[in-house]
Amino acid sequence: MKRFELVFAFIQLPLDLVLILLAGASAYSLRYASFITEIRPILFNLSWDKFFPALLLTAFGWIIIYALSGLYTTNPNRKLASDLMRVISASSSGFAAITIYVFFTLQKFDSRFLVLAGWIIAMIYVIIGRIAMRGIKGLLYRKGIGLRSTIIIGSDTVANLIKSTLNNEPQFGFKIIASFNKFGKEEEDQILKLNPDEIIFSHARGSESEAIQAIGFANRHHIAFKYSADLFETISSNMTISTIGGIPLVELGRTSLAGWGRMVKRFTDIFLGIFFLILFSPFFLIISIIIYFETGSPIIYKNERVGQKNKKFYTLKFRTMYQNVSTGEQFGKSGEKALELEKELINNNGIKNGPVYKIKNDPRVTKFGHFLRRFSLDELPQFWNIVRGDMSLVGPRPHQPREVEKYANEHSVLFAIKPGLTGLAQISGRSHLTFEEEAKLDTFYVENWQPYLDFIILIKTPFIVLWGKGAL
DSSP: OOOOHHHHHHHHHHHHHHHHHHHHHHHHHHHHHHHHHHSOOOOOOHHHHHHHHHHHHHHHHHHHHHHTTTOOOOOOOOHHHHHHHHHHHHHHHHHHHHHHHHHTOOSSSSSSHHHEEEEEEEEHHHHHHHHHHHHHHHHHHHHOOOOEEEEOOOOOOOHHHHHHHHHHHHGGGGGEEEEESSSHHHHHHHHHHHHSHHHHHHHTOOOOOHHHHHHHHHHHTEEEEEOOOOOHHHHGGGEEEEEEETTTEEOOSOOOTTTTHHHHHHHHHHHHHHHHHHHHHHHHHHHHHHHHHOOOOOOOOEEEEOOOOEEEEEEEEEEOOOOOGEEEEEEHHHHHHHHHHHHHHHHHHHHOOOOSBTTOOOTTTTHHHHHHHHHTEEEEEEHHHHHHSSSSSEEOOOOHHHTTOOOOOGGGGGGGSSEEEEOOOTTGEEEEEEEOHHHHHHHHHHTOOOOHHHHHHHHHHHHHHHHHHTTO
C-alpha cells in the first residue's frame, strides 16, 4: 500500500478518538444547558472530574469496537457508504454496551440522557469526520497527489470503460500509466520498468490462462491485482442451491432485491414519495402556472414506458415541448406527425448509438422547458408514479417501448425490478453515458442491490442535479 494511504489510515484512529471524546463533552455540556435543565432538572450532580475518566474509558472501548468492526482496515477502495454504515453499527453496539452496564450497576445519576445524547452526537461527529477525510483525500487526488499508478490489461468494452472512467474521475485515486491489449512475457518486462502500484485485468471468458499468469506476476512483484468480473460471475452472486430428491439444483437469481428487502424498499418509496410530493407542492404550483402562461395546456405530459416484468405504464412529467411537436396518444394526430419529426431529429441531432436516443439542441423544447430539463424539475410529477407503485425512488431508468424492442437478450435483467426516478447511471454521467455503459451500471445495481446503495444514490442525486452534469 502507498505511504499516502497509510498516512490517512494512521490519522483516522486518533481522529475518531478525539471526536468521541468531543461528543462526550458536548453531551455533558448539553445536559447542564439551561433549556435542558428547565425540562428535566438535575437530580444527581455529576462533576466533570468524575465524568471525564469514565468518558475516556468509554472512548477507548468504542475504538476497540470500531476496530473489530473493520473501520481501520487499510482498504483504499472501500465505499464511503459502507464506512458510514459500519460507524452506525459499531456506535450502536457501543451504546448497547453502555446501556447494559448502566442497567446492571444501577447508576444514580442522570446517565440515560448522557448515554443517549453521547451516542447520537458521537455518530454525527464521527460521520462528519469520515466525510471530511474522504473529501480531503479526494481533493488531493484531484491535485494529482497520492494517485495509485495503474496499468490496464484488456481490449474489450469493459477495459475501455475502465480507462475512460479512471481518466475522467481522478477522485477515485487512480492514474493510468499504460495499457496493454494482452499479457505475456514482453508485457511483463515493460510493466516492471513502469513499476506500477496496481494492475487491472479486464477478464474475458477466453483469457483465464492470461489472468492466472498476470496474478502470479503481480504476486511475485508485490503489485496489487484487480480484475473485472464477467457476466456469469456477476449473475452467480445471487445463486441459491437446493436439492430435489437428492439432486442438487442451482438457481441463478436476477436480483438480490427480494423478501424483506423488497418490502422495506416499497415502504420507503411510499413514505418518501408522499413526503416529497408535499415538500415540492409549491414548486408544482409555480411550474404549472409558468407552463400554462408560456404555452397553455396540457401541463402534465404522459409518456409510455416499460417497467418491471415488461409492464407498460405512463410516466408523468411537466411538459417541456410545444404541443404540436409532442409525441404520444395524448396529442392525437399531431402526436403521430410529431413522431415523424422526432425520427428526423434523431438522425440529424442524435448523440447516442444503440436503442436509446438523445437529441442535442432539441428545437422542440420551450425556453422554460430547457430550464426544467437542466435541473430535472420536469420529473417531479414522477413522485406520484412512485407512490402508485409504477416506479421506485432508485432503479434503472424506464425507457419507451420502441427503445426496449431493440434491447439485446442480456438487457432483460433490467426489468427484474421497478424502474427508478434516479439510479446508478444517473449519478455516473447521465446523458454522457453510452447505452451500454448505462446498461452495465443498471445491471450491476439490479444484481447487487443493497440498502446502503440506495442511500448513497439518493444522497448524491441532488448534487448531480444541481450541477446540471450530463443534462440535455
